[in-house]
Amino acid sequence: MTSIILAIVIGVAFGAVLDRIGASNPNMIGKMLNLTNLNLAKTILLAIGTGSVLMFAGQMLGLVDVGHMSVKAAYVGVFIGGLMLGAGWALAGYCPGTGVVAAASGRKDALFFIAGGLLGAAAYMVTYPMWKSSGLLDSIAGGKVTLGTVPGSKFEGITALSGDILGIVLGLGFIVLAFALPERLTPSKSELQPAE
Template identity: 80%
Template sequence: MSSILLAIVLGAAFGAVLDRVGASNPNLINRMLNLTDLRLAKAILLAIGTGSALMFAGQMLGVVDVGHMSVKTAYAGVFLGGLMLGAGWAASGYCPGTGVVALASGRKDALFFVAGGLLGAAAYMLSYPAWKASGLLDKIAGGAVTLGTVPGSEYEGLTALPGDILGVVLGFGFVALAFALPERLVGQGRPHPAPAE
């Protein structure tokens, strides 16, 4: 039961932050993706960096359980699926998580996105045996690996570098990138001083 309580608290916090950061707003997603307003990209980079540095530093201090890590397998289909998701993300302005938050925030187009998503997921469930047989789901580069070798982790490292220290360093790298990235790469002027809602 306590896990359900955690799901409610953490899920609600995630949904609220996605709304406040603007990730469930298709205007901000496409201003990021068409490179005219990168402030959302800066927020995402800062988030990845903050999460990474805190998690790995916490592991080194012994306050974060290494067993809570969940590393996904690398295979060719990850890239192919990423391409598909990217194209649909740009066209619709939604990804799976932000689509459900947008639906809850009253966006009517998000209802169509979620309906299409349920159908797309069902189509994959039916076509899964063909993908499995194609070999594109076979692991590459060791499969479920981290870039360095994380002490005490069940996952192997792509390199022998100390994975926890590497995680903290990369975390700071993402934070630095967030600050270094300009607010826009395409077009001129300050992007959208009064954000449209």
Template identity: 45%
Template sequence: MNIIPALVIGFLFGFILQKIGASNPQKIIDMLRLKDFHLMKTILFAIGLSNLLLFTLLLLGIVDVSHLSIKSSYMGVIVGGGIMGLGWAISGFCPGTGLVALGEGRKDALSFVLGGTIGALLLTLVYEKIKDTVLFFDLGGKMTLAVTNVKGSPALFPAISGIFVAGGIGILFIIIAFILPDKK
């Protein structure tokens, strides 16, 4: 990807995160505690809409499927996801919102970003020693929910086109976003 479009997209994404309040850790914690659904509604709507747009563009041939990559499943993804989720719940930041909050000048975001950077550095330093452990055992390889034509990626539901599964999930997420109340 060319650096200019990437910077523009990143700036717009950060701007939107800041405008919807996602850079405020208390709003994220309230969402995770199921007290305030505003961010959850926004996230579900964004995921649903992007699902519909991406798979429609794939179906129309506007987006080339070769630009998509499906990552392999392995135990480290589950462990890492758990660690990230715990960090998200404790700090009120995820990587994107932490960077936006840092851009706002929040001091708590500085410690979050430094902690994430140190964690990434530590993983880089110990990777050679842990790469053959259970953390990196394959849990079934690359798989999609439905047929997407991504090479080497079998589908869990091989008789169904990806547009129908992604479209259904997208519509479901959008409906949930509209049904949820703003606050509990």
């Protein structure tokens, strides 16, 4: 029961924040990916950095249970799948989570995204044996690994560096990157861009 209450509380918060930062707005996604407005990229970088610093600092202080970490396996299919997701994300303006939020916020195209998504997931379920036998799902570089070695974690590190310290350093790096990234990377067509 507790886990259901947590699912509701954290899920509601996540959905609301995705809406407020503009992640479920295909215009914001499009402007981020065509490099004309990187505010959302700055948000995401700051979020990854903040989450990383809090989590690893919390683990070092013993306040966060290292057992909650869940590291996914690395294999060639991760990159191929990433390419596919990226292409579809750019085309539709939605990823799985933001598509759900967008549909709930009344965007009709997001309903078509979800329908397509259910079919795409079903297509993968059917073609999974083919991928499995191709070897592209076989672990590379140790599979479920972190960049440093996190004390007390069941996941191995690809380096012997302290995983906690590295996590905090990389987290701070993401935060610095968030501040350093300009608002746009492509030259503005007119000097007078309308305000958002």
